[in-house]
Amino acid sequence: MIPAARMQAAIELLDEISAGKPVEQALTGWARRSRFAGSGDRAAVRDHVFEALRRKRSFAAIGGAATGRGLMLGALRQSGGDPSAVFTGARHCPAPLSDAEQGGGRDLASDAERYDMPDWLWPEFSASLGDEAVASAAALQRRAPVWLRANLARKTREAAVRALADDNIKCDLHPSVSTAIRVLEGERKITASTAFRDGLVELQDASSQAVIAALPLQPGMRVLDYCAGGGGKSLALAATRGVQVCASDIDPRRMRDLPDRAARAGVIVEVLDPDAVAHAGPFDLVLVDAPCSGSGAWRRSPAAKWALTQDRLDTLTGIQADVLDRAAALTSAGGLLAYATCAVLSAENTRQVQDFTARHTTWRCAFEQSWPVSDLGDGFFTAHLTR
């Protein structure tokens, strides 16, 4: 496909997405219908769609409309590209620009627009991140780096990097998270690589790894990953020598790949269904990787940035409080309750912890850390609660 045809495909997909189709479903449907598209075409179309979703608000203003055409036009104008070289009307390419499209578009009018945030959210986002707000919002406009976790249950981080290099995957190391490896070249080869298939590495954001690194894990500890989802954190916990890990989730289907992933990683994770977990405590450590806005990871799932509403945020903070209360009841008397979110909003983080310690006066917050959105990882928050 020529570049303009890839843009036309992105235009059609963006229109499907704005009509309500989930992003991945739209992309998969297009790939199935487009047998002529090679892997390079699919990757390029995906990149166009994701960039336009990350920067939807500013591209719509610059391009003059929030339609697929308006967003691609905004993207071209923003990057200094020549729209007339793309909107040619040639076969499979975008139709020529109308007079209204040529004369449309305007300069960005506010910080919320400049940093691609919904108006209602920008004050809360800015207040939550303070000095880091602009840098974090700008980082959310860019593509996320790909991070791997070296699975120390198999090999060292250096051995994993060498194995990746053998498959032409070029990496460097995170400066402060001792398991994290950043992929610089060859990211599309990861899942087929020997290092991945032999369990030397797992895909996991660096801040997510930092949350696990901050835990005071000791041999012999019994640990529960209470919101295990796909099990990324369960696997990281289980890679710590001598730690016994149970995983649970309100939706057990999310954990269906966990046994295979644990086998590949050479670790043991006991999967508990939601009924069993209530009787499986107490645990020395309970990790609550809570359902959240995902605002620290919006560059990976940009549609979520535009879908969040104040009502949805209120619902989420209610669920977080409920999950924390349930998890506290499963934590042993001298144990640790660790709370984490891939969110950057105070309502889900520090305020959630303050509300918890106000509801449970025997508990206190022993440790708290947050990570802004940056080239070194997603936005994350964690707090350690003890009584």
Ligand SMILES: C[S@@+](CC[C@H](N)C(=O)[O-])C[C@H]1O[C@@H](n2cnc3c(N)ncnc32)[C@H](O)[C@@H]1O
């Ligand atoms: C942020 S995701 C977890 C991601 C996962 N820990 C990882 O590292 O891949 C939050 C998870 O919490 C689960 N969840 C939501 N409400 C819950 C509840 N009341 N009890 C337990 N899990 C819940 C969701 O099903 C979802 O899988």
